[in-house]
Amino acid sequence: MKRMQLGAYKQKILIGVLLVLAGFAAAQVQNLKREPLGIEQQDGIRVVYQIKTDGWKKGVGSGLHYVEKLANAYAGMGLADENFEIYAVLHGDAGYWLLKDGAYRKETGKDGNNPNKAIVERLIQRGVSVELCAQTMKSHGWEAGDVLPGVTLVIGAYPRIIDLQQRGCAYIRF
Numbered sequence: 497m498k499r500m501q502l503g504a505y506k507q508k509i510l511i512g513v514l515l516v517l518a519g520f521a522a523a524q525v526q527n528l529k530r531e532p533l534g535i536e537q538q539d540g541i542r543v544v545y546q547i548k549t550d551g552w553k554k555g556v557g558s559g560l561h562y563v564e565k566l567a568n569a570y571a572g573m574g575l576a577d578e579n580f581e582i583y584a585v586l587h588g589d590a591g592y593w594l595l596k597d598g599a600y601r602k603e604t605g606k607d608g609n610n611p612n613k614a615i616v617e618r619l620i621q622r623g624v625s626v627e628l629c630a631q632t633m634k635s636h637g638w639e640a641g642d643v644l645p646g647v648t649l650v651i652g653a654y655p656r657i658i659d660l661q662q663r664g665c666a667y668i669r670f
Contacts, residue, residue, distance in 0.1 A: 535573065541580035544665040546657050548588035551670070556615045557593040559670035560584065560626075564615055567622055577623045583660055584619065587629035587653035590670075591636065594628045599642035613644060620646040629653035 543566065547559030554561055563584045570580050586594055592603045593612040600610035616626055627648040633639075640649060650656040661667055 538575060539579040541570070541575075542660075542663070542665040543580070543668060544583040544585060544657055544660040545668045545670060546653065547584055547586045547590045547670045548653070549670055550589035556612050557590055559586070559590060560593065560612055560615050560619065562668075562670065563624060564619060567619070567624060581665075582619075582624045583627060583656075583665065584624060585627045585629070585650065585653050585656050585660075587632040591628055591632035591638075594626065594644050594647050595638065595642050596644055599638060603636065603638075610644070616644050616647065627656065629656075 545559060545563055547557070547563075549559070551558040563582060567577070567580075567582060571577070592600060593610070594616060595603060595610060597609040597613070601607065619626055625648055626646065627650045628643055629652055630649050631652050633643075633649070643649065657667070
């Protein structure tokens, strides 16, 4: 008799656990059906990316890839390019991404053109300020003529980033 009572008790616990799991699964399905949370700030958005790591994504520098992805995300939410300011400050190991083809080949020892040239051009056309640290240039022996058109030269990455943060830019690091 005791054995049957224990078996019935185990069955009740198992049924309870299954009901809890079923409820959890149903809640997860409901979460999938919900709309993602949007953004409240629709204008005056200011962002500075510090890009110094030499990582690659989809054939271009990853920092540049994600800058473009953010600009595209805002556009997908219906924001015009004028509603947000994005600054991409490159230095250190990522600085060479902003070189013209000849300087890029010399710096990397690779054949072919700078694969970042097109994305840099697209970003600048959208109003993104693509900037290169003069200290990085100096340490590599690059001249202003080695840098892609439209790239802004800044005295130093860290002073620039600090200045932009103090002027209200959100900070993202790559």
